[in-house]
Amino acid sequence: MKFEENLLDYISQSLMKRGETISIVESVTSGCLQLAFSQMPNASLFYKGGMTAYTLSEKVRLLNIDRTEAEECDGVSANIAEMMAVNVAQLFRSDWSIAATGYCTPIRNSGYKIFVYFSFAYRGEIVFTKKLELHPKTLALDAQLYYTEFILGCFKSQMNRALILQ
Numbered sequence: 001m002k003f004e005e006n007l008l009d010y011i012s013q014s015l016m017k018r019g020e021t022i023s024i025v026e027s028v029t030s031g032c033l034q035l036a037f038s039q040m041p042n043a044s045l046f047y048k049g050g051m052t053a054y055t056l057s058e059k060v061r062l063l064n065i066d067r068t069e070a071e072e073c074d075g076v077s078a079n080i081a082e083m084m085a086v087n088v089a090q091l092f093r094s095d096w097s098i099a100a101t102g103y104c105t106p107i108r109n110s111g112y113k114i115f116v117y118f119s120f121a122y123r124g125e126i127v128f129t130k131k132l133e134l135h136p137k138t139l140a141l142d143a144q145l146y147y148t149e150f151i152l153g154c155f156k157s158q159m160n161r162a163l164i165l166q
Contacts, residue, residue, distance in 0.1 A: 007152055012040035014159050015096075023092035024050030025063065025084045027075070028102040028116050032148040048092040053084070059101075063087040074109040076101050078117050078129050085121040096159075097121045100151060104143040106136040114138060116147045120158050128158045 015022060024033045034050040037043055051062065056075035059065040065075070065083050073080065084099035102116030103109075115133040119126055132150055134143050 004149065004152075007149075007156060008036065008040045010156055011152065011159070012042060012046070014156075015046035016042060018159075020095035021046050021048050021092075022096040022098065023048045023088050023094040024098050025088035026050070026052055026098075026100040027054045027059070028104050029100045029144050029148050029151075030054065032144050033098060033100060033151065036148055036152060048094045050092075051088065059084065063091075076103065076110070076117060078119070078131065081117040081119040082121075082126045082129055085119040085126060086124060089121050089124065095123055096155075098151060098155060100147065102147070104140040104147075112136060114143050116151075118147075118151050118154070120155060122158075122162055127162065128154065130154065 024037060026033050031052050037047045053059045053062050056070050059075050060067045060070055063084050064087055065080060070080060081099045081101050084101060085097045088099060089097035098118065098120055100116050100118040103114050106112040106114055113133060114136055115131055117131050119129040121127065132147065134146065
């Protein structure tokens with residue numbers, strides 16, 4: 001897997017210049033975001049770590065996601081992504097966090113669609129949440145890689161926005 005090098009460099013440089021840290025929690029991308037951050041130059045200076053909470057029960061157990069709410073949506077919603085983002089930042093004590101939850105194969109629980117909800121938290125507050133849907137015939141790995149690249153691009157934009165607002 002190869003991620004766009006300029007994007008990785010930009011995120012790395014931005015986090016280091018700001019002296020800020022980041023953590024990741026993901027399910028549908030199953031480690032792709034963590035892999036991308038580990039490939040960034042000087043990652044150990046800003047990337048605190050991450051986790052893959054693939055199942056509903058692990059989201060509940062590790063991230064304190066409300067079980068009833070998670071069961072109603074199969075652990076996939078904008079609110080679940082937001083809770084994941086806030087809670088992983090607390091676990092790792094990071095300034096930023098990224099959370100992703102969704103589907104990379106069309107199944108009954110997803111309405112036979114493939115999509116991701118992702119969310120960014122900054123200093124304990126949600127700053128961005130979005131849903132991205134792909135064509136249901138997209139191959140699972142292609143979906144995961146596309147989600148990852150898209151999320152990283154959105155994260156770059158949100159970091160720029162946060163810098164302007166400061």
